[in-house]
Amino acid sequence: MTSAPAIAATPALLRRVNAGKLLGILSSAGVMTGTGLIQATGLTRATVHAVCNDLIEMGWVVELEAGRDDSSVGRPSRRFEFNSRAGYVLGIDIGAGRTTVLLADLRGETVAKAGRSLSAVKTPAERTALVHEAVVEALAAAGIADSQVLAAGAGVAAPVDRAGNILVDDEFWRRFDTGLGSQLTELHGWPVLLENDANLAVLGEHWRGEGQGVDDxxxxxxxxxxxxxxxxxxxxxxxxxxxxxxxxxxxxxxxxxxxxxxxxxxxxxxxxxxxxxxxxxxxxxxxxxxxxxxxxxxxxxxxxxxxxxxxxxxxxxxxxxxxxxxxxxxxxxxxxxxxxxxxxxxxxxxxxxxxxxxxxxxxxxxxxxxxxxxxxxxxxxLGDAIVSVGAVRHALNYVEQHALDLELTRPG
Structure with missing residues (x-):
């Protein structure tokens, strides 16, 4: 039995792995010094500074004014912070009677909210149009362009498999099988990640609700x-x-x-x-x-x-x-x-x-x-925002997983 060939640890691959490690730490922390990042990662000072320079160039990290490191004397330590406004995500709750849209930064803080009633919707096209209207309103309220949005999570009241396909075995579920995700992507350019609304609700509760710290x-x-x-x-x-x-x-x-x-x-x-x-x-x-x-x-x-x-x-x-x-x-x-x-x-x-x-x-x-x-x-x-909050978390998970492959758009 032959084993799969090992992937060579090239300098470029190591740099990418280290970038992902540093970005993961910075995205969940506040301001960190170079010394703090060295202690958190075990990487050398030269590697930490080189990778942080890469992340600054990409737009994911900003460097703050240097401050003196309490553990040393001499040259002030460099200070780094995750750029939570490097991009934005959308959390969209598409219910049977209403859609709610949250626009959030990359720490998940809401910067705008909009909604529309869907109670009078007769066709899939009408549903998509109203969701689109709510998205446009939220973006306009915050002055954010489509190009600054990195992903949107969207919850529907139907089972959704891992590939984003809606199960249509039940008549109620078929109301949501409208190609809405692909249509929103065509209109706006960002990926739409469909998920079941209750699944997003549990993500939201685990992240920001009563379920924090509860894994079962x-x-x-x-x-x-x-x-x-x-x-x-x-x-x-x-x-x-x-x-x-x-x-x-x-x-x-x-x-x-x-x-x-x-x-x-x-x-x-x-x-x-x-x-x-x-x-x-x-x-x-x-x-x-x-x-x-x-x-x-x-x-x-x-x-x-x-x-x-x-x-x-x-x-x-x-x-x-x-x-x-x-x-x-x-x-x-x-x-x-x-x-x-x-x-x-x-x-x-x-x-x-x-x-x-x-x-x-x-x-x-x-x-x-x-x-x-x-x-x-x-x-x-979380009240009636439970699904949209979970949709924001779902979109942030996508961004964190693909961060080094995403191209950030910096507003002029």
Whole structure:
């Protein structure tokens, strides 16, 4: 059996490896001296300074005014800093009803935000046009040109495989199989990295949310439909076709039966109860009270999940009953994740997350009845930005991986 030939460690290859090492350290640190970089990398002073000169020339690093190194006397030490404005990334959340765009620098700090409603979208072309409008607005607000954007992460409510292809086995998922990524690349020039929205949510939570420092993590998007992003030992789980974490199996789970999320179930149960004129609840005042003997309210009465949560906070018994029912159902969903992937923490995310904080005591109390390995349960602090924040992280991962191959555009 013959082994593969070894790759020769040429000076150019070593220089590239050292550049990647130094850039990785600088991108996650503040200002560092040459001495600090020598200690962090084990490289010689000559190598550190030569590679930093290369990175300065490329635009990735800036040199600050020299300062005296406390560990030595004589010549002041050179001071280096990662250039977080060397380029920018976009984080795009393309939901069923809305798109949100974040423009961020290379440390992930948001510099602009824009959004558009997608509720009236009829065709893929309309969806792409509205996402494009939001992108243009965010770039214009920050005065950033397309050429300064290095990559865009984009989340869709459908499974996406490692190659960026959307799984279209479900009718709902097919709404997002529109070639949107390639069309945005044609319009703007930068790569668009498609990913499942729940997968991006778990990246966002692990980076900037409740999941910081937790490597066995699940994020449960719980608004209109349940979807989960899974992380095992700090590694995002995809599955063979991008289907890891998909929740269609909930149709088979007793006491759950559908993939409908917390917001939809709360709303539907409230509408069903309000359709019965015998139901006495303060919720009636929110939708237009019906006098005794009047025709019952239709099941499509405009009641929102937020209104039900608010009524429950005020002690309304009907609303409290709805929340108890939803907490039991959600506990079963969380328990299935605990049994299948055994995360340390499950984070409830999405637009309904903050209101769902009321459900946590009931969920945690019931979990022990369903699984011998109950996880901690928390509510996301990222709110409705959870997917777009994760999309920014996804784009930054791409930039960090390909940094030395990217050509930076310096504004005039």
């Amino acid at each position: 993590l699940a994020v449960l998007l719980a608004g209109e439909r349940f979807g989960s992003g899974l992380m095992d030992s700090g590694r995002l789980l995809h599955g063979s076709r991008g289907g890891a974490g998909e929740m269609l199996y909930l149709k088979l789970v007793e006491g759950v039966g559908t993939t409908h999320g917390i917001a939809r179930i709360v709303r539907d149960q409230a509408a069903q109860l309000l359709a019965d004129p015998a139901t006495r609840t303060s919720l009636r005042a929110l939708v237009g009270d019906q006098p005794a003997g009047a025709a019952p309210l239709p099941p499509t009465t405009a009641i929102t999940a937020e209104q039900v949560f608010a009524a429950a906070s005020d002690g309304d018994e009907v609303a409290l009953g709805i929340l108890r029912s939803v907490a039991t159902r959600t506990a079963r969903v969380v328990a299935t994740l605990a049994i299948l992937v055994n995360p340390e923490l499950v984070v409830l995310g999405g637009a309904v997350a903050e209101a769902a904080r009321q459900l946590l005591p009931e969920i945690e109390q019931q979990l022990a009845d369903y699984t011998s390995t109950p996880p901690r349960v928390a509510v996301s602090s």
